[in-house]
Protein backbone atom coordinates (compact mmCIF):
# COMPACT_ATOMS: atom_id res chain seq x y z
CA UNK A 1 0.00 0.00 0.00
CA UNK A 2 1.19 3.53 -0.75
CA UNK A 3 2.04 5.57 2.34
CA UNK A 4 1.71 9.30 1.71
CA UNK A 5 4.04 11.77 3.39
CA UNK A 6 1.13 12.86 5.60
CA UNK A 7 0.81 9.47 7.25
CA UNK A 8 -2.48 8.43 5.70
CA UNK A 9 -2.73 5.73 3.06
CA UNK A 10 -4.10 7.02 -0.27
CA UNK A 11 -7.00 4.60 0.00
CA UNK A 12 -7.93 5.99 3.43
CA UNK A 13 -7.87 9.55 2.12
CA UNK A 14 -10.10 8.60 -0.82
CA UNK A 15 -12.54 6.88 1.51
CA UNK A 16 -12.45 9.98 3.73
CA UNK A 17 -13.78 12.19 0.92
CA UNK A 18 -16.28 9.60 -0.26
CA UNK A 19 -17.74 9.39 3.25
CA UNK A 20 -18.18 13.16 3.38
CA UNK A 21 -19.97 13.15 0.01
CA UNK A 22 -22.12 10.19 0.98
CA UNK A 23 -23.17 11.93 4.17
CA UNK A 24 -24.33 14.95 2.16
CA UNK A 25 -21.47 17.43 1.96
CA UNK A 26 -21.92 18.93 -1.52
CA UNK A 27 -19.99 22.23 -1.48
CA UNK A 28 -17.03 21.69 -3.81
CA UNK A 29 -14.86 24.32 -2.13
CA UNK A 30 -15.40 22.67 1.26
CA UNK A 31 -14.61 19.21 -0.16
CA UNK A 32 -11.45 20.61 -1.77
CA UNK A 33 -10.34 22.15 1.54
CA UNK A 34 -11.04 18.87 3.38
CA UNK A 35 -9.00 17.06 0.73
CA UNK A 36 -6.13 19.51 0.91
CA UNK A 37 -5.61 19.67 4.69
CA UNK A 38 -3.75 16.58 5.99
CA UNK A 39 -5.68 15.58 9.14
CA UNK A 40 -2.85 13.18 9.97
CA UNK A 41 -0.67 16.17 10.83
CA UNK A 42 -3.14 17.39 13.49
CA UNK A 43 -3.42 14.22 15.58
CA UNK A 44 -0.88 12.66 17.91
CA UNK A 45 1.45 10.15 16.24
CA UNK A 46 -0.24 7.25 17.99
CA UNK A 47 -3.46 8.02 16.13
CA UNK A 48 -1.94 8.55 12.66
CA UNK A 49 -3.37 5.23 11.44
CA UNK A 50 -6.94 6.33 12.21
CA UNK A 51 -6.57 10.01 11.25
CA UNK A 52 -8.77 9.57 8.16
CA UNK A 53 -11.54 7.58 9.81
CA UNK A 54 -14.74 9.58 10.37
CA UNK A 55 -14.35 9.87 14.13
CA UNK A 56 -13.32 12.35 16.79
CA UNK A 57 -9.91 11.68 18.40
CA UNK A 58 -8.28 12.74 21.67
CA UNK A 59 -5.70 15.55 21.61
CA UNK A 60 -3.65 17.16 24.44
CA UNK A 61 -5.23 18.74 27.54
CA UNK A 62 -8.15 16.27 27.58
CA UNK A 63 -9.71 17.84 24.45
CA UNK A 64 -10.78 16.34 21.12
CA UNK A 65 -10.32 16.99 17.41
CA UNK A 66 -13.84 16.89 15.96
CA UNK A 67 -15.16 14.21 13.64
CA UNK A 68 -14.36 15.14 10.00
CA UNK A 69 -18.04 15.07 9.00
CA UNK A 70 -18.88 17.64 11.68
CA UNK A 71 -15.97 19.85 10.59
CA UNK A 72 -17.14 19.70 6.96
CA UNK A 73 -20.80 20.21 7.92
CA UNK A 74 -20.16 23.26 10.09
CA UNK A 75 -17.82 24.71 7.47
CA UNK A 76 -20.44 24.22 4.76
CA UNK A 77 -23.14 25.84 6.91
CA UNK A 78 -20.84 28.80 7.57
CA UNK A 79 -20.77 29.65 3.84
CA UNK A 80 -17.22 31.06 3.83
CA UNK A 81 -16.18 33.21 0.85
CA UNK A 82 -12.62 34.11 -0.17
CA UNK A 83 -12.87 37.72 1.09
CA UNK A 84 -14.16 36.73 4.55
CA UNK A 85 -12.49 37.24 7.91
CA UNK A 86 -13.40 34.35 10.21
CA UNK A 87 -13.23 33.97 13.99
CA UNK A 88 -12.97 30.48 15.49
CA UNK A 89 -13.40 29.78 19.21
CA UNK A 90 -11.64 26.59 20.35
CA UNK A 91 -8.49 26.11 18.27
CA UNK A 92 -7.79 22.64 19.72
CA UNK A 93 -5.50 20.87 17.26
CA UNK A 94 -5.79 23.67 14.68
CA UNK A 95 -7.47 21.37 12.14
CA UNK A 96 -10.72 23.31 11.76
CA UNK A 97 -8.71 26.55 11.52
CA UNK A 98 -6.59 24.97 8.77
CA UNK A 99 -9.70 24.00 6.78
CA UNK A 100 -11.09 27.54 7.19
CA UNK A 101 -7.77 29.05 6.10
CA UNK A 102 -8.15 27.40 2.67
CA UNK A 103 -11.51 29.14 2.18
CA UNK A 104 -11.19 32.57 3.84
CA UNK A 105 -8.92 35.59 3.60
CA UNK A 106 -8.03 35.53 7.28
CA UNK A 107 -8.74 33.34 10.31
CA UNK A 108 -8.39 34.35 13.96
CA UNK A 109 -8.64 31.39 16.34
CA UNK A 110 -8.79 31.58 20.14
CA UNK A 111 -7.81 28.74 22.52
CA UNK A 112 -7.85 28.73 26.34
CA UNK A 113 -4.93 26.25 26.68
CA UNK A 114 -1.47 27.67 25.97
CA UNK A 115 -0.13 24.18 25.12
CA UNK A 116 -2.78 23.54 22.45
CA UNK A 117 -2.39 27.03 20.98
CA UNK A 118 1.39 26.53 20.70
CA UNK A 119 1.08 23.12 19.05
CA UNK A 120 -1.58 24.39 16.62
CA UNK A 121 0.57 27.41 15.68
CA UNK A 122 3.53 25.12 14.93
CA UNK A 123 1.45 22.77 12.76
CA UNK A 124 -0.16 25.60 10.80
CA UNK A 125 3.22 27.26 10.22
CA UNK A 126 4.79 23.97 9.07
CA UNK A 127 2.05 23.62 6.46
CA UNK A 128 2.50 27.24 5.35
CA UNK A 129 -1.05 28.26 6.36
CA UNK A 130 0.02 31.79 7.18
CA UNK A 131 -3.38 33.50 7.14
CA UNK A 132 -4.29 32.04 10.56
CA UNK A 133 -3.56 33.80 13.84
CA UNK A 134 -3.88 31.65 16.98
CA UNK A 135 -4.42 33.56 20.22
CA UNK A 136 -4.56 32.38 23.84
CA UNK A 137 -7.59 33.74 25.65
CA UNK A 138 -11.19 33.36 26.67
CA UNK A 139 -13.33 32.72 23.64
CA UNK A 140 -16.46 33.87 25.47
CA UNK A 141 -15.07 37.38 25.00
CA UNK A 142 -14.19 36.91 21.32
CA UNK A 143 -11.68 39.42 19.98
CA UNK A 144 -13.15 42.93 20.02
CA UNK A 145 -9.90 44.44 18.70
CA UNK A 146 -10.26 42.55 15.41
CA UNK A 147 -14.06 42.66 15.09
CA UNK A 148 -16.31 42.63 13.17
CA UNK A 149 -16.02 39.16 11.64
CA UNK A 150 -17.92 37.96 8.56
CA UNK A 151 -18.17 34.48 9.99
CA UNK A 152 -17.83 33.06 13.53
CA UNK A 153 -17.56 29.36 14.40
CA UNK A 154 -17.51 27.96 17.93
CA UNK A 155 -16.14 24.42 18.26
CA UNK A 156 -17.00 23.77 21.92
CA UNK A 157 -20.52 23.48 23.33
CA UNK A 158 -22.02 26.59 24.94
CA UNK A 159 -25.02 26.43 27.27
CA UNK A 160 -26.24 29.64 25.62
CA UNK A 161 -25.10 31.64 22.62
CA UNK A 162 -22.25 33.89 23.88
CA UNK A 163 -23.53 37.47 23.57
CA UNK A 164 -20.13 39.11 22.97
CA UNK A 165 -19.66 36.94 19.89
CA UNK A 166 -22.99 38.00 18.39
CA UNK A 167 -21.93 41.60 18.86
CA UNK A 168 -18.69 40.93 16.98
CA UNK A 169 -20.54 39.51 13.97
CA UNK A 170 -20.66 41.79 10.90
CA UNK A 171 -23.94 42.74 9.25
CA UNK A 172 -25.04 39.81 7.06
CA UNK A 173 -22.67 37.71 9.15
CA UNK A 174 -23.22 34.04 10.01
CA UNK A 175 -22.28 32.23 13.21
CA UNK A 176 -22.48 28.49 13.90
CA UNK A 177 -22.25 27.25 17.47
CA UNK A 178 -23.07 23.99 19.26
CA UNK A 179 -25.56 24.84 22.03
CA UNK A 180 -26.75 22.59 24.86
CA UNK A 181 -25.90 21.30 28.31
CA UNK A 182 -22.40 19.98 28.99
CA UNK A 183 -22.50 16.21 28.48
CA UNK A 184 -26.11 16.45 27.30
CA UNK A 185 -27.96 16.79 24.00
CA UNK A 186 -26.52 19.62 21.94
CA UNK A 187 -27.40 21.02 18.54
CA UNK A 188 -25.59 23.17 16.02
CA UNK A 189 -27.32 26.55 15.93
CA UNK A 190 -26.90 28.84 12.94
CA UNK A 191 -27.40 32.56 13.53
CA UNK A 192 -27.62 35.05 10.68
CA UNK A 193 -27.40 38.77 11.38
CA UNK A 194 -29.37 40.96 9.03
CA UNK A 195 -28.88 44.68 8.61
CA UNK A 196 -32.28 46.28 8.10
CA UNK A 197 -33.55 49.84 8.47
CA UNK A 198 -35.23 49.10 11.81
CA UNK A 199 -32.00 48.08 13.53
CA UNK A 200 -31.52 44.61 12.18
CA UNK A 201 -32.27 41.17 13.60
CA UNK A 202 -30.91 37.70 14.17
CA UNK A 203 -32.39 34.68 12.40
CA UNK A 204 -31.91 31.40 14.28
CA UNK A 205 -31.93 27.91 12.77
CA UNK A 206 -31.51 24.62 14.59
CA UNK A 207 -29.32 22.12 12.75
CA UNK A 208 -27.95 18.65 13.53
CA UNK A 209 -27.47 17.08 16.98
CA UNK A 210 -23.82 16.90 18.07
CA UNK A 211 -21.56 16.11 21.02
CA UNK A 212 -18.80 18.63 21.78
CA UNK A 213 -16.48 19.25 24.73
CA UNK A 214 -17.71 22.18 26.85
CA UNK A 215 -16.93 25.83 26.25
CA UNK A 216 -15.43 26.83 29.60
CA UNK A 217 -15.02 30.38 30.90
CA UNK A 218 -11.62 32.00 31.32
CA UNK A 219 -8.14 31.12 30.14
CA UNK A 220 -6.99 27.71 31.45
CA UNK A 221 -4.89 27.96 34.63
CA UNK A 222 -3.02 24.79 33.71
CA UNK A 223 -0.78 24.86 30.64
Ligand code: SAH
Nearest residue numbers: 065090092093095096111112139155215216
Ligand atom coordinates in the same frame (compact mmCIF):
# COMPACT_ATOMS: atom_id res chain seq x y z
N1 SAH B 1 -11.58 23.04 16.53
C1 SAH B 1 -10.75 22.06 17.19
C2 SAH B 1 -11.50 21.17 18.15
C3 SAH B 1 -11.78 21.88 19.37
S1 SAH B 1 -12.18 21.01 20.84
C4 SAH B 1 -9.98 21.22 16.21
O1 SAH B 1 -10.17 21.36 15.00
O2 SAH B 1 -9.14 20.43 16.65
C5 SAH B 1 -12.70 22.45 21.73
C6 SAH B 1 -11.59 23.38 22.12
O3 SAH B 1 -12.20 24.53 22.71
C7 SAH B 1 -10.68 22.80 23.19
O4 SAH B 1 -9.36 22.87 22.76
C8 SAH B 1 -10.91 23.69 24.40
O5 SAH B 1 -9.76 23.90 25.19
C9 SAH B 1 -11.36 24.98 23.74
N2 SAH B 1 -12.13 25.89 24.61
C10 SAH B 1 -13.09 25.59 25.52
N3 SAH B 1 -13.56 26.72 26.09
C11 SAH B 1 -12.89 27.76 25.51
C12 SAH B 1 -12.91 29.18 25.68
N4 SAH B 1 -13.72 29.79 26.55
N5 SAH B 1 -12.08 29.93 24.93
C13 SAH B 1 -11.23 29.36 24.04
N6 SAH B 1 -11.16 28.03 23.83
C14 SAH B 1 -11.98 27.24 24.56
